[in-house]
Amino acid sequence: VERAGLEGIYREHGPRLWRALLLATGDPEVASDALAEAFAQALRRDSDLRDPAAWVWRAGFRIAAGEMKTRNRVEAMSVDVVQEMPESFLDLWAALRRLTPHQRTAVVLADYAGWSHREIARAMGSTASAVGVHAHRARRRLRELLEDRDA
Amino acid sequence: VRVVDCESFWRIEMRDLKERFREADGLPTPDLWDEVRARGAAPGREGLARSTRPGLDGRKPITVAVAFMVFAAAGTFAWVAFRGTETDRSIHPVPVEDPFGDVEPGWSELPVPPEVRSYAATAWTGSQLLVWGGDEFAGSGGGVNDDGFIFDATDGAWRPLPDAPLNARSFPAAAWTGSELLVWGGSAPGSFGQYVRYDDGAAYDPATRRWRALPPAPIDGRAPVSVWTGEELIVWGSQDRELRRVDGAAYDPSEDRWRRIADAPIELTDATAVWTGEEMIVFGAALHGGNFPETPTAIGGAYDPERDTWRQLPPSDLSPQAHTAAWVGGEMIALDYEQGTAAYDPSTNGWRPLADIPLRFYECSPRSVAIDGFVFANFCGATAVYSAAVDRWHDTARPDLSGWVLEPVAAGQTFLVMGRSQESGERKMLAFNPLDGLQCAGTQHVDPTQPEGATYVVERFQRMRFDDARADIGGILSLRGEAAFADPDSGLQPLVGGYYHFVWEVLFVDGPLGPDDAYEVGVRMRIGLGERVVEETYFVSPGRNLEGEHCPLVIDGGRPGVAGP
Numbered sequence: 088v089e090r091a092g093l094e095g096i097y098r099e100h101g102p103r104l105w106r107a108l109l110l111a112t113g114d115p116e117v118a119s120d121a122l123a124e125a126f127a128q129a130l131r132r133d134s135d136l137r138d139p140a141a142w143v144w145r146a147g148f149r150i151a152a153g154e155m156k157t158r159n160r161v162e163a164m165s166v167d168v169v170q171e172m173p174e175s176f177l178d179l180w181a182a183l184r185r186l187t188p189h190q191r192t193a194v195v196l197a198d199y200a201g202w203s204h205r206e207i208a209r210a211m212g213s214t215a216s217a218v219g220v221h222a223h224r225a226r227r228r229l230r231e232l233l234e235d236r237d238a
Numbered sequence: 239v240r241v242v243d244c245e246s247f248w249r250i251e252m253r254d255l256k257e258r259f260r261e262a263d264g265l266p267t268p269d270l271w272d273e274v275r276a277r278g279a280a281p282g283r284e285g286l287a288r289s290t291r292p293g294l295d296g297r298k299p300i301t302v303a304v305a306f307m308v309f310a311a312a313g314t315f316a317w318v319a320f321r322g323t324e325t326d327r328s329i330h331p332v333p334v335e336d337p338f339g340d341v342e343p344g345w346s347e348l349p350v351p352p353e354v355r356s357y358a359a360t361a362w363t364g365s366q367l368l369v370w371g372g373d374e375f376a377g378s379g380g381g382v383n384d385d386g387f388i389f390d391a392t393d394g395a396w397r398p399l400p401d402a403p404l405n406a407r408s409f410p411a412a413a414w415t416g417s418e419l420l421v422w423g424g425s426a427p428g429s430f431g432q433y434v435r436y437d438d439g440a441a442y443d444p445a446t447r448r449w450r451a452l453p454p455a456p457i458d459g460r461a462p463v464s465v466w467t468g469e470e471l472i473v474w475g476s477q478d479r480e481l482r483r484v485d486g487a488a489y490d491p492s493e494d495r496w497r498r499i500a501d502a503p504i505e506l507t508d509a510t511a512v513w514t515g516e517e518m519i520v521f522g523a524a525l526h527g528g529n530f531p532e533t534p535t536a537i538g539g540a541y542d543p544e545r546d547t548w549r550q551l552p553p554s555d556l557s558p559q560a561h562t563a564a565w566v567g568g569e570m571i572a573l574d575y576e577q578g579t580a581a582y583d584p585s586t587n588g589w590r591p592l593a594d595i596p597l598r599f600y601e602c603s604p605r606s607v608a609i610d611g612f613v614f615a616n617f618c619g620a621t622a623v624y625s626a627a628v629d630r631w632h633d634t635a636r637p638d639l640s641g642w643v644l645e646p647v648a649a650g651q652t653f654l655v656m657g658r659s660q661e662s663g664e665r666k667m668l669a670f671n672p673l674d675g676l677q678c679a680g681t682q683h684v685d686p687t688q689p690e691g692a693t694y695v696v697e698r699f700q701r702m703r704f705d706d707a708r709a710d711i712g713g714i715l716s717l718r719g720e721a722a723f724a725d726p727d728s729g730l731q732p733l734v735g736g737y738y739h740f741v742w743e744v745l746f747v748d749g750p751l752g753p754d755d756a757y758e759v760g761v762r763m764r765i766g767l768g769e770r771v772v773e774e775t776y777f778v779s780p781g782r783n784l785e786g787e788h789c790p791l792v793i794d795g796g797r798p799g800v801a802g803p
Contacts, residue, residue, distance in 0.1 A: 094271060097270075097271055097274065098271075101267070101270065101271075102267040103263075105267045105268070105270075106262045106263070106265050106267060107262075109262075109265065110259075110262055119268060119270055119273075122270055123270045123273040123274050123277055124277065126270075126271075126274040126278070127273075127274050127275075127276075127277030127278040128278075130274060130275070130277075130278030131278050169265065172261065172264060172265065173261055173264075175258055175261065176258060176261040176262065176264075178258075179258040179259065179261070195259070198255060198256050198259045199259040199260075199262060226255060229255060230255065233255075233258075
């Protein structure tokens with residue numbers, strides 16, 4: 088991938104990928120590091136990548152998942168980065184904290200990034216059926232939590 | 239009984255959830271392109287470099303500096319992230335592509351291995367399969383080995399492993415740490431029928447192709463069970479019917495140091511250890527002094543490395559010789575010699591029975607390994623795969639492998655299986671990809687826009703197989719959950735069979751919440767000839783039936799459902 092071409096992909100996809108990583112991990116550091124590392128690895132691969140945009144999304148989520156696995160306990164999701172967002176979004180942000188990492192990744196990639204379960208499975212190193220279960224449970228839990236907050 | 243009306247149960251509609259996610263587009267984002275270029279240009283840089291990244295536009299900056307620690311000779315790197323407090327955390331390199339990501343669903347054949355080692359130290363690195371030591375069964379038994387092989391999935395080549403500073407042995411503890419293969423302990427036949435039990439170990443780094451010796455362990459030699467916790471290799475007990483060992487130790491490669499662990503409250507001679515994320519569970523049989531169990535059922539214990547404490551598991555219903563287990567989906571799936579299976583959930587500290595493995599009975603002790611969502615079990619060449627999503631075992635046996643020695647290894651989302659015929663000596667390297675291998679091709683997808691009352695038909699609902707008797711049940715499942723599966727009066731009774739389940743009543747249907755989502759279906763089932771009734775929950779995905787196999791859900795266009803053939 089030529090630098091100019093990849094920079095264009097970065098400009099087009101970078102912000103959305105960063106937000107998706109943030110929603111999935113809750114940690115702006117992890118989101119930034121995963122995004123930067125994914126694009127840097129794409130840059131080093133030159134023309135090896137057939138679909139660089141899809142590749143950096145997958146790579147970003149795999150790198151972030153690897154980083155999150157190194158943590159022994161789930162850390163509190165940072166609120167600094169979202170504190171000026173609308174209240175309805177803050178409710179969603181808080182509810183996401185209550186999901187498991189797999190559920191969070193599945194629902195973010197499905198409902199924010201618009202991926203199919205097969206695409207999510209490839210990024211997560213899982214299977215489409217497992218992703219379906221994660222997404223289903225995530226949505227059900229989110230609805231329960233959001234309805235509680237609304238009430 | 240809970241019947242869920244999918245359309246009205248939730249006050250927060252699916253579209254509302256997506257709307258809330260769309261609000262994330264208002265989040266300001268940092269510009270990391272300079273960081274990308276810096277990283278992209280520095281893959282071979284030695285030492286620690288730091289750079290500062292811009293913060294959020296006009297917001298409180300995230301003072302993250304990212305540094306690299308590049309081991310040029312190794313060709314691999316670890317990277318370290320800092321918050322402004324200078325507190326660093328190690329971040330392991332992450333393989334971003336699964337080399338078997340494009341392998342065909344189901345079975346496929348790979349280049350033939352030079353040998354098929356049993357009871358060897360094996361590890362999957364993300365791109366390479368490492369095999370060291372072990373023995374090759376050759377009718378009357380084989381000798382143990384002090385060498386090994388590497389299967390490189392990126393080019394499909396088998397290559398020798400560099401010589402290890404260890405004597406030949408089988409049953410060593412082994413773990414992949416993310417950068418090294420750790421090997422410790424094990425045993426080998428000695429003179430006069432005695433066994434030599436080793437108390438040394440070594441670590442192999444694929445990046446440098448070098449071994450290093452581990453420091454002396456604080457326990458004596460043995461063939462232990464072991465787990466990798468993400469931080470430590472824990473070795474415990476001994477798979478030796480002449481020894482009674484309840485002690486163990488843990489090795490931390492980052493400190494290159496061992497520590498003793500608390501003694502366990504149980505002894506096991508034939509066991510498996512799994513890591514739950516918080517505890518090491520050891521599960522198996524106590525067969526001291528021969529092949530006779532000392533307990534009425536298989537037993538287990540759980541060790542918490544943070545507290546250095548043990549607790550005993552409640553007894554399972556599995557036979558006292560059971561000693562194979564794998565961790566998947568928040569449960570330990572355990573198997574016994576008689577093809578019975580059960581799941582242990584640490585959060586409830588309870589067991590639940592699973593349907594028996596649908597294989598013909600073999601006089602054989604099973605072995606199993608797990609990947610995310612699936613367990614692969616081997617009964618002397620007959621294989622089955624458990625899917626956590628549908629909570630069932632599936633017969634995946636290949637007739638041509640019957641009676642073979644199979645050595646399965648978890649490799650990302652694929653099972654690698656090294657196999658050797660005990661009759662002909664033929665060897666195979668196989669991959670089993672459960673991604674779609676348990677699904678039905680060409681099935682119509684569920685259309686979530688169908689009118690209320692649309693009925694889904696389970697065309698062929700194949701239950702488990704016992705001997706050669708197949709129990710095929712047709713059934714009807716309404717989107718709204720009112721309709722029951724076919725009952726014995728429908729004419730769709732099981733054809734024949736010793737053991738089968740029969741869906742009695744649909745209790746609830748939950749979902750789908752998205753076009754690709756699974757339905758969660760609760761059913762009351764009658765088992766066998768009606769002597770036992772259980773309630774279970776299944777996930778029914780578009781393209782799958784309740785068993786996850788054959789041609790399953792087909793939309794019926796809103797007309798009353800009809801059972802399939």
